[in-house]
Amino acid sequence: LMATPISKKVSPTGCTILVLDITEKVKSEKMRREFSANVSHELKTPLQAISGYSELLMNGLVSDDDIVEFAKKINSESLRMSDLINDIIKLSQLDEQYDVFKKESFDINQLCKELFERYKPITEKKRLDFTSDFPKNPLNINGVPFLIEEMISNLIDNAINYNKPNGSINFSLIENKKSKNVEIIISDTGIGIPEDELPRVFERFYRIEKSKSRDFGGTGIGLAIVKHTAQLHNASINIDSELGVGTTIKIGIETSD
Ligand SMILES: Nc1ncnc2c1ncn2[C@@H]1O[C@H](COP(=O)(O)OP(=O)(O)OP(=O)(O)O)[C@@H](O)[C@H]1O
Ligand SMILES: [Mg+2]
Numbered sequence: 001l002m003a004t005p006i007s008k009k010v011s012p013t014g015c016t017i018l019v020l021d022i023t024e025k026v027k028s029e030k031m032r033r034e035f036s037a038n039v040s041h042e043l044k045t046p047l048q049a050i051s052g053y054s055e056l057l058m059n060g061l062v063s064d065d066d067i068v069e070f071a072k073k074i075n076s077e078s079l080r081m082s083d084l085i086n087d088i089i090k091l092s093q094l095d096e097q098y099d100v101f102k103k104e105s106f107d108i109n110q111l112c113k114e115l116f117e118r119y120k121p122i123t124e125k126k127r128l129d130f131t132s133d134f135p136k137n138p139l140n141i142n143g144v145p146f147l148i149e150e151m152i153s154n155l156i157d158n159a160i161n162y163n164k165p166n167g168s169i170n171f172s173l174i175e176n177k178k179s180k181n182v183e184i185i186i187s188d189t190g191i192g193i194p195e196d197e198l199p200r201v202f203e204r205f206y207r208i209e210k211s212k213s214r215d216f217g218g219t220g221i222g223l224a225i226v227k228h229t230a231q232l233h234n235a236s237i238n239i240d241s242e243l244g245v246g247t248t249i250k251i252g253i254e255t256s257d
Contacts, residue, residue, distance in 0.1 A: 001017070001018070002017070002018040002020075003016070003017050004016045035205075038205040042219050046080050046084075047081065049073065049074075049077045050078060053070050053073050053074050054074060056070065057070055057071075084221070087221045090150075091204065091224060091228065094225070094228035094229065094231075095228065101144040101147060102144065103142050103143055104143075105140050105142050105256050106141065106143070107138040107139060108140070108141045108143075108148065108182060108184075108253070109134055109135060109137070109138055110138065111145065111149060111152075112152065112171065112173055112184070113132075115149065115152055115153065115171075116130075116134075116171055119156050123160060126160060126163075127165065128160060128166075128167055128168060128169055129166075129167070129168035130168070130169045130170075131168065131169070131170050131171070132170070132171045132172060133170065133172035134173050135173060135175055137175075139173065139175055140256050141182065141233075141254065141255055142254075143253070144229075144232070144233075147229045147232065148233070150225060151225065151226050151230065151251070152184060152186075154222035154223065155186045155226060155251075156169070156186060158222060159186055159188035160188075162191050162247070163190040163191070167188065167190055169186070169187070169188045169189075170187050170188075171185070171186050172185045173185070175255070180254055180255050181252050181253065181255060182252070182253055182255050183251065183253075184250065184252075184253070185248065185249070185250045186248070186249050187248035188246050188247055188248075190247060191244065192241045192243040192244050192245050192247055193208065193239075193243070193247060194208070194243050195243075198239060201223050201239075202223045202226070202227040202237075203220075203224065204220065204224040205219065205220040205221065205224075206220050206223075207219075207220040233253055235252055235254075236250075236251070236252040237251055238250040238252070
């Protein structure tokens with residue numbers, strides 16, 4: 001709250017009062033602080049592992065039989081770090097709505113078919129039944145191909161990681177010619193998300209404490225990238241989940257000619 005007298009020379013005839021609502025500012029500063037704390041925590045964990053393992057190797061404290069095992073751990077932790085750094089860079093670019101992301105017209109149906117083929121062997125290995133339902137005709141959208149690809153990959157990754165033994169995943173595209181819109185739908189028969197946690201899963205670094213998600217090395221950035229990518233494409237996100245039954249996520253994007 002700020003107040004300034006209208007006339008300073010003679011006795012003031014009135015004053016201007018300025019009321020600023022800084023709720024949003026305080027909120028975004030709090031989010032930024034939390035974000036930095038999370039980033040440093042997430043980076044420190046793999047770094048500590050890397051320096052610990054390499055120190056043991058350097059000091060000759062690892063038996064010949066275990067050397068490869070230790071090197072593998074160092075390697076996987078550094079890959080994890082590099083993934084995380086890439087995700088963070090992408091998120092901050094998306095945040096600033098950077099024009100580094102060039103939109104172009106491309107066939108999302110073709111992209112989804114390729115992604116389905118790429119993920120098929122992975123789901124087979126995990127004994128998950130992966131089915132798809134794509135239209136025959138091309139479906140063009142105006143977007144950033146690699147971001148759309150990453151968005152869908154993140155959703156399929158989640159459907160795989162948070163599934164149950166012998167569970168299933170369906171990946172489909174539904175065109176709505178009237179409203180010039182296409183819906184990307186990924187549904188799984190996985191562990192589901194508790195109703196009260198649903199609004200929070202799109203926050204950066206948010207992971208469900210009690211769920212099986214803690215068994216995975218995820219960092220809770222996947223759905224934040226999904227949300228930002230959807231926003232950049234004016235796409236809608238719809239999530240429907242039932243604990244112990246499964247999750248369905250729908251992304252609706254406008255089609256182009
Ligand atoms: N399909 C799903 N079924 C059940 N829970 C899910 C599903 N998708 C996401 N979740 C929950 O939401 C959390 C956030 O998901 P998100 O993809 O953002 O992060 P993550 O998978 O933990 O890590 P990563 O950054 O590697 O994607 C997950 O940790 C998990 O608890
Ligand atoms: Mg994920």
